[in-house]
Amino acid sequence: SAAEKGGYDYFMLKEIAEQPKAVADTLLGRIDGAGSLTLDEVRIPVSVLREVDKVVIVACGTAYHAGMIAKLAIEHWTRIPCETELASEFRYRDPILDRRTLVIAISQSGETMDTLMALRHAREQGAKVLAICNTNGSTIPRESDAVLYTHAGPEVAVASTKAFLTQLVACYLVALYLGQVRGTKWGDEIRAVIRDLASIARDVDQVLETMEPVRELARSLASKNTVLFLGRHVGYPVALEGALKLKELAYMHAEGFAAGELKHGPIALIEPDLPVVVVVPSPRGRSVLHDKIVSNIQEIRARGARTIVIAEVGDETVVPYADHLIRIPATPTLLQPLVATVPLQVFACELATARGNEVDQPRNLAKSVTVE
Numbered sequence: 001s002a003a004e005k006g007g008y009d010y011f012m013l014k015e016i017a018e019q020p021k022a023v024a025d026t027l028l029g030r031i032d033g034a035g036s037l038t039l040d041e042v043r044i045p046v047s048v049l050r051e052v053d054k055v056v057i058v059a060c061g062t063a064y065h066a067g068m069i070a071k072l073a074i075e076h077w078t079r080i081p082c083e084t085e086l087a088s089e090f091r092y093r094d095p096i097l098d099r100r101t102l103v104i105a106i107s108q109s110g111e112t113m114d115t116l117m118a119l120r121h122a123r124e125q126g127a128k129v130l131a132i133c134n135t136n137g138s139t140i141p142r143e144s145d146a147v148l149y150t151h152a153g154p155e156v157a158v159a160s161t162k163a164f165l166t167q168l169v170a171c172y173l174v175a176l177y178l179g180q181v182r183g184t185k186w187g188d189e190i191r192a193v194i195r196d197l198a199s200i201a202r203d204v205d206q207v208l209e210t211m212e213p214v215r216e217l218a219r220s221l222a223s224k225n226t227v228l229f230l231g232r233h234v235g236y237p238v239a240l241e242g243a244l245k246l247k248e249l250a251y252m253h254a255e256g257f258a259a260g261e262l263k264h265g266p267i268a269l270i271e272p273d274l275p276v277v278v279v280v281p282s283p284r285g286r287s288v289l290h291d292k293i294v295s296n297i298q299e300i301r302a303r304g305a306r307t308i309v310i311a312e313v314g315d316e317t318v319v320p321y322a323d324h325l326i327r328i329p330a331t332p333t334l335l336q337p338l339v340a341t342v343p344l345q346v347f348a349c350e351l352a353t354a355r356g357n358e359v360d361q362p363r364n365l366a367k368s369v370t371v372e
């Protein structure tokens with residue numbers, strides 16, 4: 001009913017709008033005034049976490065994209081090797097797991113069969129399993145050694161939005177917590193991350209307030225067949241997530257690429273007027289990746305692509321090459337997905353509406369996939 005949707009036309013719109021509160025709720029009570037993390041609810045003894053020599057993340061779909069970003073955060077902040085794997089592939093390749101492996105299973109519903117089977121397999125091999133989950137008391141947390149709930153509130157729309165942002169926040173918390181218990185030197189960078197996490201809800205809110213041009217752009221592309229998404233580092237999973245949203249909501253052919261791979265094949269797809277969304281890393285700290293992405297934008301524009309550029313406020317280098325420019329607030333590099341994904345959610349939702357699709361219940365999909 002309209003009341004359930006809180007005055008929005010679709011649950012998806014409501015859930016997109018709830019994201020600032022959802023990310024704040026994920027953080028609630030987990031960072032103290034001194035900037036230390038208190039994750040007592042993660043009932044895996046600190047002595048065990050100190051011995052972990054490998055982290056493996058398993059998840060599906062959008063949760064897998066969160067896991068890809070989490071890998072970068074975990075390795076950067078803790079220096080523990082981490083791999084992220086599609087849960088549906090995991091147990092079929094005889095993965096190397098033992099008592100010193102921490103497996104993180106990410107799932108909104110907590111009922112995804114592929115993810116459940118992957119964690120059962122991991123536990124059989126002696127690994128410890130930590131669930132990051134949004135649904136209290138669901139199967140995945142019940143079968144794990146510990147759980148960190150995302151507290152996003154119920155997500156009804158099939159397309160995942162607030163669950164994704166809160167999965168990211170939970171993953172950052174776990175990464176920082178692993179660093180904390182293992183005595184990673186808390187440098188200025190990590191302190192800045194913790195500080196910026198505390199104000200991330202405001203940044204997400206700011207993005208939401210500037211979405212009208214994105215909606216307009218989406219409507220103008222309603223008759224297109226294909227949209228490509230490019231990113232690097234944390235921007236690559238964001239590109240994959242933007243493409244997944246478009247597939248499931250707009251039923252359009254959409255693909256995400258690591259921008260460095262363009263020249264190894266995908267650039268052949270570029271043709272006049274093809275919409276290409278590019279997620280640009282922050283230019284601060286003279287990031288090499290930033291400059292490389294800017295040359296990618298130049299390359300595809302020279303071949304006629306319609307460039308839709310998502311870039312940090314104040315990044316002027318992209319202006320001459322952007323047919324459409326979507327601004328996001330400055331964040332630490334690893335946190336950028338929290339703001340960069342939001343325009344892609346809005347974009348996909350508006351395109352679905354413009355194409356007359358059922359936003360909350362896309363064809364052929366179920367909210368939780370309880371079969372393998």
Ligand code: AGP
Nearest residue numbers: 061062063107108109112159160
């Ligand atoms: C996302 O928009 C999807 N509907 C889907 O990819 C989903 O993220 C995936 O099925 C995993 O679900 P889970 O988080 O409930 O395990």
